[in-house]
Amino acid sequence: MTLRKTILIAKHGLEWYENYNKKRSSMERKTILIAKHGLEWYENHNKKHAAKLRRWRVEHSDVNRALRKKYYYRDAKDPVKVAQRRAYNRQWNKNVKIRVLEHYGGNPPRCVCCNESILQFLTIDHTNNDGSLQRKTNPFTRHHLGYWLWQNGYPNGYQVLCWNCNVGKGLSGGQCPHKGL
Numbered sequence: 001m002t003l004r005k006t007i008l009i010a011k012h013g014l015e016w017y018e019n020y021n022k023k024r025s026s027m028e029r030k031t032i033l034i035a036k037h038g039l040e041w042y043e044n045h046n047k048k049h050a051a052k053l054r055r056w057r058v059e060h061s062d063v064n065r066a067l068r069k070k071y072y073y074r075d076a077k078d079p080v081k082v083a084q085r086r087a088y089n090r091q092w093n094k095n096v097k098i099r100v101l102e103h104y105g106g107n108p109p110r111c112v113c114c115n116e117s118i119l120q121f122l123t124i125d126h127t128n129n130d131g132s133l134q135r136k137t138n139p140f141t142r143h144h145l146g147y148w149l150w151q152n153g154y155p156n157g158y159q160v161l162c163w164n165c166n167v168g169k170g171l172s173g174g175q176c177p178h179k180g181l
C-alpha cells in the first residue's frame with residue numbers, strides 16, 4: 001500500500017477511498033466536476049489542465065514518445081483496444097474529410113459540376129489537372145490529400161467534384177462530359 005493511499009484511507013475511510021479511486025470515463029468525470037463546481041469553473045479548469053499537459057509534452061518530448069510507443073505496443077495485443085482505435089481513427093479521418101470538403105465545396109459540400117451532395121461520392125479535384133504531378137513530387141498527398149490541405153491552410157487550386165465528374169474530367173481531357181452535353 002502506498003503512503004498516499006494509507007493517509008487517504010485513515011482520513012476518509014476505505015469506502016470513500018474506493019469511490020474516489022474508481023476508474024471513470026472522461027464523461028463521468030466531467031459530469032461529477034460540473035455538478036460540484038459549475039460549468040464555468042469546469043471549462044476554466046479544463047483549459048488550464050490542457051495547457052499544463054501541452055507544456056509537459058513539449059518539455060518531455062522524449063518521455064512522451066517512449067510512453068506512446070509503450071502504450072501503442074501494449075494496446076496492439078488487445079483486440080478491443082485495436083477496434084476502438086480503428087473506430088476513432090476512422091471518425092477522425094471522416095472529420096478531416098468533411099472539414100476540407102466544406103472549405104472547398106460549401107456547406108453542405110456539393111460537386112461543382114453536377115451538384116452531387118452525398119459525402120461518400122465527393123472527392124477533392126485538382127482544378128488544373130496537376131494531381132499526378134503533385135502525387136509524384138509530394139507522395140504524402142497520394143493517400144492523405146485532405147489532411148495535407150488542412151495542415152497547409154487550404155491552398156488554392158482545388159475544388160469538390162463527385163467521383164463520376166472527377167473520372168469523367170480525367171478521361172475527357174480536362175472537362176467533364178456533363179459540360180460537353
Ligand SMILES: [Zn+2]
Binds near residue numbers: 114116161165166
Ligand atoms: Zn458530379
Ligand SMILES: [Zn+2]
Binds near residue numbers: 113165168176178179
Ligand atoms: Zn460532371
